[in-house]
Amino acid sequence: KAGVTQTPRYLIKTRGQQVTLSCSPISGHRSVSWYQQTPGQGLQFLFEYFSETQRNKGNFPGRFSGRQFSNSRSEMNVSTLELGDSALYLCASSLIVGLGSSTEAFFGQGTRLTVV
Amino acid sequence: AQKVTQAQTEISVVEKEDVTLDCVYETRDTTYYLFWYKQPPSGELVFLIRRNSFDEQNEISGRYSWNFQKSTSSFNFTITASQVVDSAVYFCALRYNTGNQFYFGTGTSLTVIP
Numbered sequence: 001k002a003g004v005t006q007t008p009r010y011l012i013k014t015r016g017q018q019v020t021l022s023c024s025p026i027s028g029h030r031s032v033s034w035y036q037q038t039p040g041q042g043l044q045f046l047f048e049y050f051s052e053t054q055r056n057k058g059n060f061p062g063r064f065s066g067r068q069f070s071n072s073r074s075e076m077n078v079s080t081l082e083l084g085d086s087a088l089y090l091c092a093s094s095l096i097v098g099l100g101s102s103t104e105a106f107f108g109q110g111t112r113l114t115v116v
Numbered sequence: 117a118q119k120v121t122q123a124q125t126e127i128s129v130v131e132k133e134d135v136t137l138d139c140v141y142e143t144r145d146t147t148y149y150l151f152w153y154k155q156p157p158s159g160e161l162v163f164l165i166r167r168n169s170f171d172e173q174n175e176i177s178g179r180y181s182w183n184f185q186k187s188t189s190s191f192n193f194t195i196t197a198s199q200v201v202d203s204a205v206y207f208c209a210l211r212y213n214t215g216n217q218f219y220f221g222t223g224t225s226l227t228v229i230p
Contacts, residue, residue: 004160031216033216033217033218035218035220042220042221042222042223043207043218043220043223045217045218045219048215048216048217050216055215055216056215056216056217058217088159090159090160090161092161092216092218094216103166104151104163104166105161105163105216105218106163107153107160107161107162107163108160109158109159109160110159110160112159
């Protein structure tokens with residue numbers, strides 16, 4: 001069974017540009033969540049999508065947005081990039097069970113974004 | 117407020133030694149889940165264990181064991197007879213019953229020296 005796939009693995013962008021990252025969850029998983037990992041702030045929750053709807057959002061500025069498609073694939077977009085957006089962006093997929101609860105999250109290898 | 121605290125930033129042990137990674141969490145909810153993840157240099161977070169708040173049984177899986185104590189809000193992780201392949205960053209995390217938002221600790225970097 002294929003794991004969570006994130007593309008691209010590495011990106012270098014210039015300040016002010018925008019970027020789109022992609023995440024393909026495990027087949028059958030409809031919940032996709034995104035995390036930003038930096039040395040200073042650690043792992044921080046960005047947002048979660050379930051059945052094409054944003055279910056939860058972390059404390060990030062509006063420059064960070066996302067969406068989910070009908071096949072559960074998700075994209076996140078960062079506009080007007082800043083140097084501080086340099087980070088490892090991780091995507092996680094989960095199976096939703098019961099009354100909205102979910103199983104453990106399975107993570108992709110991440111996209112390493114460098115803003116210069 | 118920090119929900120998950122991993123006080124140990126870095127630990128080094130010699131191969132075959134036992135090592136315990138500490139995790140203390142904070143929540144007012146009665147229903148929640150606790151997790152441990154391992155992050156090797158490749159970057160992905162590898163799931164190790166999930167416990168729900170109503171199950172305080174300790175668990176052993178091979179060389180790994182977990183001690184969950186609600187009275188002290190701790191969920192510690194022990195690796196017995198450590199191996200070089202255990203070298204990684206280990207994260208403890210808390211998640212509530214609904215939604216899929218994880219609150220991660222700051223991680224403990226474990227180095228096992230051959």
